[in-house]
Amino acid sequence: xxxxxxxxxxxxxxxxxxxxxxxxxxxxNFKEDIKMFERSSGILLHPTSLPGKYGIGTLGKEAFxxxxxxxKSNQKLWQIFPLGPTGYGDSPYQSFSTFAGNPYLIDxxxxxxxxxxxxxxxxxxxxxxxxxxxxYGAIYNQKYPLLRKAYENYKNTKENKExxxxxxxxxxxxxxxxxxxxxxxxxxxxxxxFNGLPWNEWPEDIKSRxxxxxxxxxxxxxxxxxxxxxxxxxxxxxxxxxxxYANENGVKIIxxxxxxxxxxxxxxxxxxxxxxxDEERKPVKxxxxxxxxFSATGxxxxxxxxxxxxxxxxxxxxWIDRVKANLSTCDIIRIDHFRxxxxxxxxxxxxxxAENGTWCPGPRMDLFNAIxxxxxxxxxxxxxxxxxxxxxxxxxxxxxxxxMKILGFAFDSSEENEYLxxxxxxxxxxxxxxxxxxxxxxxxxxxxxxxxxxALEYLNSRDENNIHWDAIRGAWSSVASIAxxxxxxxxxxxxxxxxxxxxxAAGNWQWRLKDRLSDDLxxxxxxxxxLYSR
Numbered sequence: 327x328x329x330x331x332x333x334x335x336x337x338x339x340x341x342x343x344x345x346x347x348x349x350x351x352x353x354x355n356f357k358e359d360i361k362m363f364e365r366s367s368g369i370l371l372h373p374t375s376l377p378g379k380y381g382i383g384t385l386g387k388e389a390f391x392x393x394x395x396x397x398k399s400n401q402k403l404w405q406i407f408p409l410g411p412t413g414y415g416d417s418p419y420q421s422f423s424t425f426a427g428n429p430y431l432i433d434x435x436x437x438x439x440x441x442x443x444x445x446x447x448x449x450x451x452x453x454x455x456x457x458x459x460x461x462y463g464a465i466y467n468q469k470y471p472l473l474r475k476a477y478e479n480y481k482n483t484k485e486n487k488e489x490x491x492x493x494x495x496x497x498x499x500x501x502x503x504x505x506x507x508x509x510x511x512x513x514x515x516x517x518x519x520f521n522g523l524p525w526n527e528w529p530e531d532i533k534s535r536x537x538x539x540x541x542x543x544x545x546x547x548x549x550x551x552x553x554x555x556x557x558x559x560x561x562x563x564x565x566x567x568x569x570x571y572a573n574e575n576g577v578k579i580i581x582x583x584x585x586x587x588x589x590x591x592x593x594x595x596x597x598x599x600x601x602x603x604d605e606e607r608k609p610v611k612x613x614x615x616x617x618x619x620f621s622a623t624g625x626x627x628x629x630x631x632x633x634x635x636x637x638x639x640x641x642x643x644x645w646i647d648r649v650k651a652n653l654s655t656c657d658i659i660r661i662d663h664f665r666x667x668x669x670x671x672x673x674x675x676x677x678x679x680a681e682n683g684t685w686c687p688g689p690r691m692d693l694f695n696a697i698x699x700x701x702x703x704x705x706x707x708x709x710x711x712x713x714x715x716x717x718x719x720x721x722x723x724x725x726x727x728x729x730m731k732i733l734g735f736a737f738d739s740s741e742e743n744e745y746l747x748x749x750x751x752x753x754x755x756x757x758x759x760x761x762x763x764x765x766x767x768x769x770x771x772x773x774x775x776x777x778x779x780x781a782l783e784y785l786n787s788r789d790e791n792n793i794h795w796d797a798i799r800g801a802w803s804s805v806a807s808i809a810x811x812x813x814x815x816x817x818x819x820x821x822x823x824x825x826x827x828x829x830x831a832a833g834n835w836q837w838r839l840k841d842r843l844s845d846d847l848x849x850x851x852x853x854x855x856x857l858y859s860r
Contacts (some may be wrong), residue, residue, distance in 0.1 A: 363705070363728060363753075367802060367809040367860040368403025368580070369396060369816065370760070372418065373431050374460060375825065377839050381453025381468070382460045385564035386433030390571055391843075397575045398848035400855045404572060405580035405810055407761060409565070409655060411514075413590065416462050416835045417826075419662065420588045422514065425506040425651050427561035429473060430465055436564060440492065441483070442476040459836040476560070477553045499559045505647065506592075507555055513592035515550035516543060524590035526607055533607060535595070565655060573657070580707070580810075581656030583648065585663040586613050586629035594630055600637050600644055601630040611672040614680035618713070624671070624680030625829075631672055634689045642689075642696040649697055649704070657705065664708040664727075667693060668717045690717075694725050707755050707808075728808070731756040733801050734763045737773070739780035746784070747804040756806040758797045758815045761826045765814045766794045768821030794818045795850075802858040809860060816851060817842055 376383025376392060383389070396404055410421030411428045418428075437443040451468050454461030483489050500507060513525065520528055531539035544551065569579055587593040589609065594601055602610045613629040637644065652659045661667075666688055673683040698704060708722050710729040722729050731754050736745035743749075750756065758766050770778060770793045781787070785796040794815045801809040814823040814837075826834045 363807040365807055365860055366402040367855055368401045368405060368577075369399070370405040370757070370810055370812040371839070372407040372761075372825070373409075374418075374428075374835065375813075375838050377457070377841050378433075379453075380434055380448075381465050382430050383838065384433035385431050385561075385568050386435050389433075389568045393568070393572045393575055393577055395843045395848055396572075396577050398845065399851035400860075401851065402576060402578060402860075403580055403658075403808065403810065404577050405660070406582065406656075408582045408584060412835075413588070415831065416460075418582075418835065419584045421584075421591065422517075422588065423506070423510045423592045424583075424587050424648055425503075426510045426558055426592070427565060429557045429561060430469060431565070432469075432473065432557070432560050433564055434472065437476050437560070441488070442479050443472065447472060447475060458838050458840050460838060462836075473557055473560075474553065477556045480556065495563070496556065496559050499562065500555055503558075506651075507558060508551075509596035510592040511551045511554035511558070512540075512544065512547070513595050514554045515547040518550060519543070519547050525595040526589070533595075562655075569655065569657075578657035579655075580658045580660060581652050582660050582662060583652055585661060585666045586627065586631075589628060589630050597644060600633055600640070602633050603630065609675045611683075612675055613666075614671050614673045614683055615712070616671050616683055617681055624673075624683065626673060626677070626680040631670065631686075634693075638689065638692060642693055645693060646697055646700050649701060653701070653705075658707065659705065660707040660709055661727075662709045664710050664722065664729075665712065665714070665718045668715070668721045690721055691724055726753070728753045728755050730754065730760075731804075731806060732759060732763065733757065733797050734759040734766060734769050737777050737781040737784065739774075739776040747800055747806075750804050750806050752805050752807050754806045755808040755810065756801045756804050757809075758794075758801055758811040760812070762828050764821055764824055765812070765819055766797045767815075767818055768824060771820060792818075795854075799854060799858075802854050802860055813839060816847065 371392065372383070373385060373389060374383045376388040378384055378386065378388045393404070407418040408421060408424075409427050409431070410418065410423050411426055412418055412430070413420065413422055421428075434443060434448055438445055438448070451472075452464060453468055454464045480489070480492070516528065516532065517523070517525070525533060527533075529539075532543050572579055589612075598607050604610055609630045611631050612627065613631055614626045615624055617624040649659070668688050668690055669685045670688055671680065671683045672686045673680050694704075704725075704727075706725070706727045708725065708727040708729050710718060710722050711732065731745050731747075731750060733745065733747070733756060736743065736747070747756070759769070763769070764772070770781065770790070773781070778790070781793065782790060782796075785793070785800050787793055787796040795818075798811055798815060801811060812825075814825075817823070823837055825837045
């Protein structure tokens with residue numbers, strides 16, 4: 327296996343070939359290049375939701391079993407959320423790093439197989455009482471001590487052939503990924519050293535990364551830094567094995583890039599020049615969305631905004647590196663909040679609501695031209711939901727990226743909308759729902775009577791108890807190039823299985839699959855997939 331998460335050999339060859347070609351007009355040629363989105367379908371399920379005995383889904387046998395289920399179901403796609411390490415709130419969309427992996431996903435059984443842990447190390451430990459919900463407090467308290475033990479065992483085991491091979495792979499991983507790994511490992515180590523404080527509350531010298539302070543603090547935390555690097559090595563070693571197995575079985579992974587990064591992240595600490603920070607490294611303005619029908623005060627996300635002028639000056643290198651990383655860990659990437667590349671809502675730092683923001687121009691095609699010229703064809707899905715201005719539509723069409731359609735938004739009986747399948751064109755991705763939506767069954771149970779009636783009539787549904795299958799049929803039979811549904815919709819689960827409710831601070835990202843994937847279910851999914859040539 328190659329543990330260079332940035333870019334594998336095939337991609338390196340593509341980039342080299344592309345650099346040797348004469349530069350071309352991105353807008354005119356991109357649509358012709360994006361033929362990689364063949365008619366296909368897949369399932370949305372984040373690895374944390376997989377079943378298993380350690381309190382949270384991991385990258386062990388259950389992940390491989392899910393790939394087997396996808397193959398039995400004749401599915402070609404597995405969509406996941408961002409894989410980064412999560413902090414307060416447990417959201418994969420607010421990560422400590424856009425490049426690093428989530429240690430919670432590391433599988434202990436695989437560490438036992440590698441003699442980094444013993445079975446006795448895992449006995450008598452509670453990772454949570456409910457097998458259908460993640461207890462992040464228990465995971466945090468129990469997982470990291472065991473990962474520490476694995477690291478100590480790695481260091482203290484006498485040299486043998488197995489350990490020499492692991493050491494070689496670890497050194498190779500560090501060399502390949504030093505451009506982000508050194509900063510991330512230092513950031514997490516310092517965060518632990520300062521009892522979890524965000525980096526903008528650290529002492530001034532290390533907050534501003536003064537060279538003398540970086541050297542001084544490194545001497546203090548250097549053992550912790552190496553431990554953090556080892557954890558990342560374990561994560562990517564396991565993830566690469568899962569991805570390799572998926573690809574060998576005809577399954578591609580769809581990953582996810584949030585447009586913004588968390589304020590408390592190694593990305594913001596290590597690259598302050600590319601964000602709108604003042605001299606004290608406080609944000610000048612932060613991200614959000616303006617007041618609308620759903621919120622009179624808008625949504626205040628609080629993410630630092632990019633200094634797009636500086637990024638342009640640097641030829642968007644940080645963004646290009648970010649796309650490289652994601653295209654190495656996944657086969658296709660979905661970019662969240664695509665409209666922010668056309669224009670973004672900038673709210674003065676310190677405001678308590680998003681009401682006083684202003685629209686500012688994003689990088690638009692300039693960014694995507696730079697990425698295209700460096701990397702060639704881009705298998706990207708644009709999350710173009712919400713209020714769509716003509717500028718966003720023009721940008722999406724210029725890139726050629728397929729946009730998104732959400733079937734759960736379609737059945738407003740008072741008006742026709744672009745989410746009804748008969749309005750689609752081929753260059754789009756249809757979902758029954760995403761992580762921000764209720765399940766189809768949950769939506770149907772809460773919908774207005776006239777909307778339920780419209781949905782049943784439109785989907786030609788004869789039994790409202792099968793509304794989830796009728797919705798899946800509606801998505802799969804559409805002309806959209808790709809059709810996707812969360813596993814909850816295939817199982818006909820209600821709102822109790824919803825994984826995220828926007829605006830709710832606690833209780834999200836906890837749902838787990840348990841053991842529900844049967845051969846009968848796989849056969850039924852495969853039947854719909856064959857019926858509609860996906």
